[in-house]
Amino acid sequence: MPRLATDTRIAVLGLGYVGLPLALALARNNFEVIGFDTRPEAVIPLCNGTDPNGEISDAAVTSSTMTFSYDAADLAGCSVFIIAVPTPITDAKAPDLGPILSACATIAPHLTEGAMVILESTVYPGVTEEVCGPALAAGSGLKPRDQIKLAYSPERVNPGDAEHSMENVVKIIAAQDDETLDRVEAIYAPVVKAGLHRASSIATAEAAKVIENTQRDLNIALVNEFSLIFSRLGLDTLEVLEAAGTKWNFLPFRPGLVGGHCIGVDPYYLTYRAEQLGYHPQVILAGRRINDQMGVHVAQTMVKAMLARNIGVRGARVLIMGYTFKENCADTRNTRVADIVSELASYSITADVHDPWVGAQKLQDQHGVNGIDAPDRGTYDAIILAVGHSEFVEMGSDAVRDLGKQGAVLFDIKGVFGKSGSDLRL
Known part of the structure; x- marks a missing residue:
């Protein structure tokens, strides 16, 4: 297996669901690692031993040899830069490469000849070489391919899934030339026990x-x-x-x-x-x-079911259980539960949102919904089990029904309680 120089210093940019597990894994395999993020609110808890995303245990954070920083000056001396920042879309459904370009601008002043930049973020074919390459060159004065080595190794992280962890899933690696690809392999091979797939090109x-x-x-x-x-x-x-x-x-x-x-x-x-x-x-x-359109469909189906039971819609109270985009994780990015809340509001329905993975205050402050910590029993005209968190599944359908009034409608979107445990499911 190819080996890296013993003085190789690796910077991982972006300490979210992708970058943090990767940085910690690299550090566990005796690499010198600095984890960088522009957000102090992400870095400071890590310096204090806590992952703000709740994915990594405090013990794993505090025992790590890696360094956490939001000061770009700390990137000096690194020869490998791994970019693991989000790649969102705009309101017009177009790629938003702003976070990637910002990461390139951050590391460019610290690039030296022979430095390697690996992109892990999801992009369309061509971004690494046609967008990142020129951006890095403009900020560093170095030439891509000749003086800056580019590579790509897409993340395959699945938040909330302990079985399919980074170590247990085959990882794709690609680079501009064979020598650089060998360097990429030397970084990831010790970490990814499931093995690596060497692609023929970055694209x-x-x-x-x-x-x-x-x-x-x-x-x-x-x-x-x-x-x-x-x-x-x-x-x-x-x-x-x-x-x-x-x-x-x-x-x-x-x-x-x-x-x-x-x-x-x-x-x-x-x-x-x-x-x-x-x-x-x-x-x-x-x-x-x-x-x-499925969030709107859920809300409209619920309204029809309420009318069928002669439940008044205007001014009704509906409990929505779960707000994250999937079960057993705290990630609310692009959650379609927001569509349910918005559509119910168009019918003058008040929606209370309960999600133990997010918390009431965060739901209110960051998402503008009426978050609650603990639903009162016998309060709601209808209940929507939107996310199958284990806490909700363990309650059972009878306990969930008890949160509603007599005759309240229970819509179990994922069907976790089975046909007999709910009134509606997709």
């Missing part, structure tokens, strides 16, 4: 990453459309899927809300690049439209 690796989540997005969109059709036919979608799943090659996707920083965002990076090349995607964007 190939970028494309592979962006289609991973696009494929999943489309599969979920398909079953969401099944759900929209079956609801009109009076059929239970999960029962239909269970029956169809008895065939050996039927894929086990289920309907639901599609949010988060990956699945609901990454397809727009690919479609943006395709449209730049004169091709107008149809299937991918159709899937996006279906998935983006």
Whole structure:
């Protein structure tokens, strides 16, 4: 296996769900690591031994040999820079490369000849070499490929999933030349026990990453459309899927809300690049439209169910259980539960949101919703179990129903309580 110089100092930019686990893993494997983030609110808790995202244990943080910093001057002396910053989209559904360009501007003054920059963020094919390369050159005066070595190794982090950790999932690596790729391998091989896949080019690796989540997005969109059709036919979608799943090659996707920083965002990076090349995607964007409407569909289905039970809609109180984009994590980025809250408000319905992974104050301060720490029993006209947090599953359907008034509607979006445990499910 290729080896790095013993004095190699690695900087990881971005201490979120991707960068922090990577930086800690590198430090555990005897690399000298500095974890950098421009946000003091992310760095200061780590300096005090706590991950503000709640993904990493305090013991793992306090025992690490790595350094945490939000002062760019501390990047001096590093020869490897790993960029693990978010890649969001704009309101117009176009890629927002601002965080990546900001990271490039931050590290450029500290680049020396032979330095290697590895991008981990999800991008469309071409960003590493066509966007990052020129940005790094402009800020450093060094030439990409000759004096700055570029590489790409897309993250495959799944927040809240201990089974598919970074160490347990095969990692793609790519670089501008074989020598640089060997250096990339020397960094990741000790960390990723599942092994590495050497892609033939950076663009190939970028494309592979962006289609991973696009494929999943489309599969979920398909079953969401099944759900929209079956609801009109009076059929239970999960029962239909269970029956169809008895065939050996039927894929086990289920309907639901599609949010988060990956699945609901990454397809727009690919479609943006395709449209730049004169091709107008149809299937991918159709899937996006279906998935983006599911929050509104949930709210409207709930309103219809309330009317069917003669529950007054105007002024009604609805409890929404869960606000994060998926179960058992604190990540609220691009959560589609926000669409449910907004649509219910258009019917003059008051929605209380309870999520033990986020907390009432944060829900109110950062998301502008009516967060509560503990729902009162017998209070609500309807309840929506939006996120299947383990805390909610362990309560059981009877305890959840007790939070509502007599005859309240329970909409279990993910069907965690089964058909008999709720009134509605997708």
